[in-house]
Structures are given as C-alpha cells and as structure tokens.
Amino acid sequence: MLLVFGLNLLALAAACLSLSRHHRDLFGSAPSESRVRLLRIVALMDGALALAYAIHVIGVELGIVYWACLLMIAGAALVLLLAWRPRWALPTAAAMPVVGGVLAVLG
Amino acid sequence: MSLRQSMSGLHTWAGLLVSWILFVVLFSGTVAVFDKELTRWMIPQLHKLEQVKVGADPVRELIVERAPKAHGYWMHPPTERMPYWTAGWEPADFSEFQSFLVDAQSGEVLPKTVGGNFFLELHYELHGGLLGLYVVGVAGVFMLVALVSGVIVHRRIFKDFFTLRPKAARQRAWLDAHNVLGVLGLPFHLLMAYTGLAIFITFYMTAGIKVAYKSDMEHFFHDVQGAFEREELGKPAKATKSIDNMILKAREAWGDDSQVGWINIEHPADAAAMVQIRKAVDKGMVNDQRTVSFDSGTGALLHVQKPYKPGYKTYAWLTGLHMAQFGNDLLRVMYFVLGLVGCVMVFGGLQVWVSKREARGHRGVALVRTLNGAVCGGLPMASLGLLAASRLLPAELLQRTRWEATVFVVIWLLALVHALLRRGSRAMAREQFVALAALALLLPVLSLFGPEPGRVTTHFASGDWMMVGIDLGLLLIGGLCAFLGWRLGQERAAPVRERRARNEEYA
Numbered sequence: 001m002l003l004v005f006g007l008n009l010l011a012l013a014a015a016c017l018s019l020s021r022h023h024r025d026l027f028g029s030a031p032s033e034s035r036v037r038l039l040r041i042v043a044l045m046d047g048a049l050a051l052a053y054a055i056h057v058i059g060v061e062l063g064i065v066y067w068a069c070l071l072m073i074a075g076a077a078l079v080l081l082l083a084w085r086p087r088w089a090l091p092t093a094a095a096m097p098v099v100g101g102v103l104a105v106l107g
Numbered sequence: 108m109s110l111r112q113s114m115s116g117l118h119t120w121a122g123l124l125v126s127w128i129l130f131v132v133l134f135s136g137t138v139a140v141f142d143k144e145l146t147r148w149m150i151p152q153l154h155k156l157e158q159v160k161v162g163a164d165p166v167r168e169l170i171v172e173r174a175p176k177a178h179g180y181w182m183h184p185p186t187e188r189m190p191y192w193t194a195g196w197e198p199a200d201f202s203e204f205q206s207f208l209v210d211a212q213s214g215e216v217l218p219k220t221v222g223g224n225f226f227l228e229l230h231y232e233l234h235g236g237l238l239g240l241y242v243v244g245v246a247g248v249f250m251l252v253a254l255v256s257g258v259i260v261h262r263r264i265f266k267d268f269f270t271l272r273p274k275a276a277r278q279r280a281w282l283d284a285h286n287v288l289g290v291l292g293l294p295f296h297l298l299m300a301y302t303g304l305a306i307f308i309t310f311y312m313t314a315g316i317k318v319a320y321k322s323d324m325e326h327f328f329h330d331v332q333g334a335f336e337r338e339e340l341g342k343p344a345k346a347t348k349s350i351d352n353m354i355l356k357a358r359e360a361w362g363d364d365s366q367v368g369w370i371n372i373e374h375p376a377d378a379a380a381m382v383q384i385r386k387a388v389d390k391g392m393v394n395d396q397r398t399v400s401f402d403s404g405t406g407a408l409l410h411v412q413k414p415y416k417p418g419y420k421t422y423a424w425l426t427g428l429h430m431a432q433f434g435n436d437l438l439r440v441m442y443f444v445l446g447l448v449g450c451v452m453v454f455g456g457l458q459v460w461v462s463k464r465e466a467r468g469h470r471g472v473a474l475v476r477t478l479n480g481a482v483c484g485g486l487p488m489a490s491l492g493l494l495a496a497s498r499l500l501p502a503e504l505l506q507r508t509r510w511e512a513t514v515f516v517v518i519w520l521l522a523l524v525h526a527l528l529r530r531g532s533r534a535m536a537r538e539q540f541v542a543l544a545a546l547a548l549l550l551p552v553l554s555l556f557g558p559e560p561g562r563v564t565t566h567f568a569s570g571d572w573m574m575v576g577i578d579l580g581l582l583l584i585g586g587l588c589a590f591l592g593w594r595l596g597q598e599r600a601a602p603v604r605e606r607r608a609r610n611e612e613y614a
Contacts, residue, residue, distance in 0.1 A: 001437060061392055062434055068294055069441040071499040075269070075291040076448055095499045 003104045004067055006096030007050035011039035013093035016078060025086060036040075040051040047071070111260060118256040123460055123475070127482040128233075130453045132243055134486055135229040136299075137446030140431055140439050141577070142223030143188040146172065148577050149220045149427035149497035151554065153563020154212060155569050161214045163350035163370060166192045169209060169216070171375075175196065180372040184354075185211040185512030186387055197498025218502035221511045222321075225498040231303075237310070243303075244311050250300040257289055264290060278462040285455035299449070302429035305422070333417045335383075335400045335410035340380040345404030350382055353406060356401040357384040360411050365389065366395070367611040372403060380404060390434060392427040393420055436573065454483050484539035492518035493545040498553050498561075533595060540592030547585030551578040 016022045018039035020030040031039070055063035067107075081089040139143070147153060163182060169182050177196035179202075185191055195206030208217040222418055232239035258264065268290060271283045289296070309324055319325045329336060354367055368387030374380050380403035385396040398412040415423055427433055431442045457479050464472050496514035500507055522539070529535030554563050566574040 012269075019266060019268070024259060030614050038516050043370070060388075065392075066434070066438065066441075069438070069445060072292055072295055072442055072448070073441060076288070076444075077267050079271050079291065079357070083268055 003100030004050045004054045005070045006100035007046055008071045009093045010094050011043045011046035012075050013077050014039045112598050114256040114259040118260050121249050122253040122456055125246045126453050126457055127478055128246040131251055132481055133449045135226045139226040139230045140442045142227050144221030144573050149222050150217050151558045154560045156211055159211045161187055161211050166194050170194050171195055180375055182370050184367050186366055200366050218508045220497050221508045246469045247300050247304045254296055281455050281458040285459055287454040288448050295445045296449055302425045306426045333413050337379045337381055340378045344376055344378055344380045348404050348450045350405035353401045360399050361397055389431040392433045392466035402596055473530050477526045480526035480531045483525040485519045488522050489515045498557055537592050537595040544585045544589035545580045550581045
C-alpha cells in the first residue's frame with residue numbers, strides 16, 4: 001500500500017507543479033504551456049496506475065476505497081510539506097514510489 | 108445578489124450554527140474509529156489471549172446467573188479486535204441493554220468500563236437518545252449544505268488546490284487551511300455525511316415504514332434482512348442444549364472459514380426458545396450475517412438466513428463504508444487521519460469567522476471564541492480525562508461506568524468555566540494546550556503503575572502494536588500540544604509589525 005501512497009503522492013506533486021504558483025515557488029519561473037500539459041498527463045497516468053495497482057492487490061471494492069483514502073492523505077501530506085518544508089516536497093514525492101516499489105517487490 | 112454571494116451567506120451562517128455540534132460529532136467519530144481498540148486499552152487487567160478456553164455455554168450461565176428472567180440474551184465470542192467474550196441481556200422490562208466482558212482464557216469477569224463505545228454513542232446520538240439522534244441528523248444535513256455551498260463559494264478551487272500559507276495573516280492562513288482541507292478531504296466528508304445520514308434513514312424518513320409496516324420497525328428489518336422468527340408458545344422452556352455444538356453446526360452451514368459473531372437467545376424462558384448464530388464482521392464491506400437459527404431445547408437446525416437481496420445489500424454497503432469495520436488496521440488509521448482533517452476543517456472555519464470579525468469589534472466574537480474554547484478544546488480534554496479515569500478508578504467500584512462518564516462531564520464543564528473566565532482568549536488556548544499535553548503525556552506513564560497486562564512495556568514486549576500505537580499516539584499528541592502551547596506563548600512576545608509586514612507580502 002506504500003506504493004499506492006507513493007504513486008498518489010507523485011501524481012499530486014505533478015498536478016501541483018502544473019499550477020504556476022507552485023512551479024514558480026519551486027523552480028523560480030512559471031511553467032511553459034507544453035510542460036503544463038505534460039505534467040497533467042503524468043499526473044493522470046500516475047494516479048490511474050496507483051488505482052490499477054490497488055485494485056490488482058486487494059480487489060475492486062477495497063482497492064477503490066484504499067486508493068481514494070491514500071490519495072486524500074497524500075494530498076494533505078504534500079500540502080504540509082509545501083507549507084513548512086517546500087524543499088523536501090519533490091524529493092519525498094520522488095522517493096516514496098521507489099521505496100514503496102522496493103517494499104512491494106520484497107514483501 | 109449573485110448565486111455566489113447568497114451561497115456565501117448560507118455557508119457562513121449555516122456553517123457557524125452547527126459547527127460546534129459538528130465538531131463534537133466529527134471528533135468523537137474520529138476517535139470511535141478505534142472504539143474496540145480503546146475498549147481494550149481501557150481494560151488494563153485483560154491478559155493477552157493465547158488460547159480461547161471459555162466456550163459459549165459457561166458464558167451463557169454467567170448471563171443467566173445475573174438475569175434469570177431477561178427478554179433475550181446476547182453474547183459475542185472473542186475476535187482479533189475484541190479478544191474477550193462480550194455478554195449481555197435485554198431486561199424483561201425492555202430497559203437499557205446490560206453487558207459485561209469475560210476473559211476468554213481465565214473466565215474471569217473483567218472490570219466494567221464505558222470503553223470506546225462511549226465515543227461511538229457520542230458520535231451518533233450525543234448520549235441523548237432519540238433526540239440526540241435527530242440533532243446529529245440535522246447537523247449532518249447542515250454539513251452537506253455547508254460542503255456543497257462551500258464548493259460554490261470557493262473562488263479558485265483548482266488554483267488554490269495545494270495552497271497553504273501558514274505565515275500569512277491569521278485570517279488568510281486559516282482560510283487557506285479551511286479551504287485546502289475541505290477540498291482535499293471533500294470526497295471523504297461528503298461520503299461520511301451522506302452515509303451517516305443513510306444509516307438512520309428509518310428514523311429520519313419514517314413515512315414508508317409507518318404506512319407499510321404500521322410503524323413496526325423491527326418487522327421491517329426482519330423482512331428486508333430475511334430474518335427468521337418464532338412466536339412464543341406460552342409453555343415453559345425445555346433444558347437447553349449446548350451452544351458450542353450449535354456453533355459447529357452453524358459453521359458447517361456457512362461452509363467457509365467465517366468467524367462467529369453475535370449469538371442471541373430469543374424467548375429464553377419459553378418452549379419456543381431459539382439460539383441464533385451470526386457471522387462476525389470480517390474484512391468484507393458487507394456482512395450479511397447469514398444467521399443460523401436453532402431450537403434451544405432440541406438443538407435442531409431451524410433456518411439459515413439467505414444472503415441479503417440487492418436493495419438491503421446496498422444499504423449494508425453504504426453503512427459498512429461509514430462504519431469502517433471492513434479491511435485492516437491501515438484502513439482505520441486512514442479514516443482516523445481523514446477524520447482529523449475534518450475536525451481541523453471545522454475548527455479552521457470557525458477561526459476564519461472570528462479573525463474576519465475581530466478587527467471590526469463584532470459583538471459575537473467573544474461568544475464564538477468562548478464556545479470554540481469550550482467545545483474544540485474542552486472535548487479533547489474531557490476525552491483524555493475519560494481515558495485517565497478508566498485507568499485510575501478502582502476496578503471493583505460500584506457503578507464504575509457512571510463514574511467514568513461523570514469524570515468526562517466534569518472535566519468538560521471545568522473547561523467551559525475556564526473558557527468563560529478567559530473569554531476565549533489566546534491565554535485560554537495556551538493553558539488548554541498545556542493541560543492537553545500534561546494529560547496525554549501522563550497516560551502512558553500512568554499505565555506503568557497500573558495492572559501488569561495493560562502496561563505499555565508489556566504491550567511492547569508481546570508485540571501488541573495496536574496498543575503500543577495508542578500510547579505512542581498519546582505521546583505524540585502530548586508533544587504536539589506542548590509545542591503549540593509553547594509557540595502561542597512565543598507568538599505573544601513577537602512584535603506585531605513583523606506579522607503585518609508579512610501580510611503585505613501576501614496581499
């Protein structure tokens with residue numbers, strides 16, 4: 001489930017970066033139009049991947065509930081990071097799916 | 108007036124009116140996610156269950172001993188989350204259900220406690236019976252109103268999706284928090300408000316049952332669940348057969364590895380006496396119970412309940428989604444976190460209301476602030492006080508559960524008096540945080556002086572991570588409150604000019 005959380009977090013981080021305020025805060029400039037589109041596609045695909053994986057592991061009924069809860073919690077975590085530790089936000093979002101993936105393979 | 112303006116007024120005032128009740132409902136609901144774990148925590152005398160040595164028959168004897176003439180007997184065998192026998196009876200005069208817990212290994216009757224159930228009852232009826240149920244229902248409808256109008260009022264729902272600026276001016280910062288938590292948690296909030304209302308649909312929308320069932324709600328539920336019933340014969344009951352054998356037969360009838368849940372004995376004193384065995388709530392969303400009924404006198408199998416039909420299954424699914432008995436501990440942790448998000452959202456909304464009107468010297472500000480302190484600070488304090496009472500009150504105390512509830516009420520009243528004296532000021536908030544920190548940090552320490560099986564060290568040694576988690580959570584809450592109390596003290600000292608400069612930056 002950490003993998004689902006990580007993928008959700010990454011998806012939301014991508015969605016967040018597609019907003020000019022947050023892109024400016026983290027990279028110093030507003031994103032170009034093509035980059036906005038790319039980030040949104042990545043966000044959607046990544047979120048869908050998380051959902052598909054959750055359903056694959058625990059079935060449709062529970063998969064959707066767990067995915068939705070983890071998505072909301074990932075959003076809250078991202079907001080907290082952006083507010084108090086903005087520099088940690090992207091590294092955390094990038095590391096989480098990797099850690100989750102490794103644990104999923106090992107476990 | 109535009110739609111957004113009128114919705115803004117609705118959101119502000121409809122929200123404010125019910126926000127304190129909503130805070131109580133949300134907070135107690137959040138805590139009640141772990142009701143069974145809290146019950147276990149509140150009985151430090153309970154040993155770790157290695158092996159179930161006590162069967163259903165001795166437990167029945169314990170109940171009959173206490174209530175030879177009850178209307179019905181109920182018992183629940185130990186499960187993973189409830190590692191003890193729950194036993195109880197419906198008194199002959201249909202007064203309140205009486206229950207007690209039994210150690211499934213030693214057969215000892217455990218000390219009485221209100222347990223986590225206290226928070227559950229606070230959540231759905233404010234301990235106020237039918238009236239409380241309706242008050243919570245009204246608050247739930249208002250919550251839906253506030254959520255929908257909030258979405259309409261929000262000007263930049265996507266642009267501000269991730270925006271939280273804690274260093275901005277108070278009003279801005281709280282508005283951000285209120286918005287961001289409301290929007291991010293919206294699916295959860297909407298779902299919980301809606302399914303919460305759906306659970307008590309038969310109380311809130313009564314017309315159908317009044318017409319079709321002449322107000323006989325029990326008859327309605329029997330019909331839709333496909334339950335089995337027998338009329339009393341008016342003859343004395345025969346000697347009872349072993350329930351433990353019936354459990355084996357019920358398991359055969361189910362044909363799977365389901366755990367046994369509630370067992371009840373209907374018409375215990377009559378020849379029509381009947382033992383009914385249900386499936387326990389397990390990892391699935393819908394528990395259709397599959398009640399197996401036996402004749403108590405002969406042990407013959409009378410009826411096996413069919414799986415729910417689609418209509419009732421939908422209802423069971425919606426209520427299941429709300430009550431979070433499915434899935435594993437992770438699910439309950441997630442519900443707990445999202446519940447806290449809801450609490451902070453409500454509190455954030457109140458803070459926005461206050462900080463918007465503070466500068467203007469609005470007359471209501473003092474009242475709202477006092478109520479904020481009394482409810483949003485008082486309830487967590489009273490809850491921690493209740494946990495402390497369950498650990499401190501002597502185990503043999505008469506009417507022990509009443510004393511626990513009294514401690515809860517007294518602490519809450521003290522918090523109200525304190526909030527009134529301090530008029531909801533910053534100093535009040537600071538003192539509340541200090542009190543919360545002291546209580547929360549004290550509880551795990553307190554456990555070290557209590558009965559051995561309930562100590563945090565014992566749980567740690569036996570790898571009971573749920574119980575360790577509760578104590579660690581309390582330490583965490585205590586640390587956080589201590590930090591916030593310290594910060595509030597610091598903030599008062601910080602020059603106002605600095606804050607104002609930051610405000611301009613964000614303007």
